[in-house]
Amino acid sequence: MTETANLNVKASVSDEEWQTRVDLAACYRLIAMHGWDDLVFTHISARVPGPDEHFLINAYGLMFEEMTASSLVKVDLNGRKVLDSPYPVNPAGFTIHSAVHEARTDVGCVLHTHTRAGIAVSAQADGLRPLSQNSLFPLISIGYHDYEGVALNEDEKPRLVADLGSNNFLILRNHGLLAVGRSIADAFLGMYLLESACQIQLMAQSSGATLVEVDERILSGIAAQAEEVTKGLGGQLAWPGLLRKLDRRDSSFRD
Structure with missing residues (x-):
C-alpha cells in the first residue's frame, strides 16, 4: 500500500474509523507476532464507529504481518465493499463474523483463529478443562459449535449465533477458536487467555x-475476581503496552 493510497483512505474516513483501523491492523500484527496466524486464513473484524452497519476485515491475500490501517476492507453485513479497495474479502470468513456482528450489537470485535492448540482442544470431547488460572476466565463465558464444514452456508449462521449466545468465547469443534469483545483490545486479551489455556492443557495432558x-466453587466466583483484577477495563490495561511493543518492532501497521 503506497503512502498516497494511505492518505486517500485516511482522508475518506472519520477520525474514529481511522483509529479503529490502526487498532485492528495492530491486532493482526499481534496475532502474527504470537504465531497464531494461519497463512492468509482466519480473520479479525471490527465494527466501524457510527450509525451505519459497516465493518472492517482483512484484505484477503495479505499476510497478517503485512496488514495496515489503510489496507483493511470496509464492508456491510452482506460482505459487500462500501469503500473502494483493490483487495478481495474471504466469503467464508465474513460468514462467521457477519453472523456475530448482526446478532450481538454489544460486540465491537470478533477474533477467529486456527491455531494447532485451539483446534486440538476443540477436537477433545471435554473441550476446555479447568486446569489453569488462564482457563477460568474463558470457562465462565464459553459455548461450543459443532463442525458443519467450511463456513460458507448462510443456514449455519443462526446455529452459530445460538451456540455463542451471550458468551464472549466460542470453541468451534474441529475448527478453531473465537473470541469477541466490546473493543479490539478486549477481544485480543480474550483470545490471549483462551489460546494460552489451550496450550497449557495440551502440555499438561502430554x-x-x-x-x-x-475446584468448581472457585470457578463460580471467578467473574467477580476478574472484575477486581481488571477494574472493568479488560484489554485496555495491556493494549497501550502492546502498541508500544509493535512500534518498537515495526510501526508500519499505522500506515
Missing part, C-alpha cells in the same frame, strides 16, 4: 501425570 482440575 506429561502423562494425573491432572488436578480447579
